[in-house]
Amino acid sequence: MEEWKQSVLIGAGLIILAIIFAVLRKEFGILIILVIILGVLDIIVGLYRKKN
Structure with missing residues (x-):
């Protein structure tokens, strides 16, 4: 999995938890x-990583 996808998923998981x-x-x-x-x-x- 790409690094930016992991970052977004972890962020969403943190918010939900x-x-x-x-x-x-x-x-x-x-x-x-x-x-x-x-x-x-x-x-x-x-x-931001996805954009760059």
Whole structure:
């Protein structure tokens, strides 16, 4: 699998897991927000690698 595809999939997985964990705990803590931000950044980096 290409490197940019892995980056996008990992970013999406991080976001989905963080949202599931937040729903189960019924709160959005600072760590969950940081994981979501890292997932978004991972997707952005993956799309940037695809472009180049």
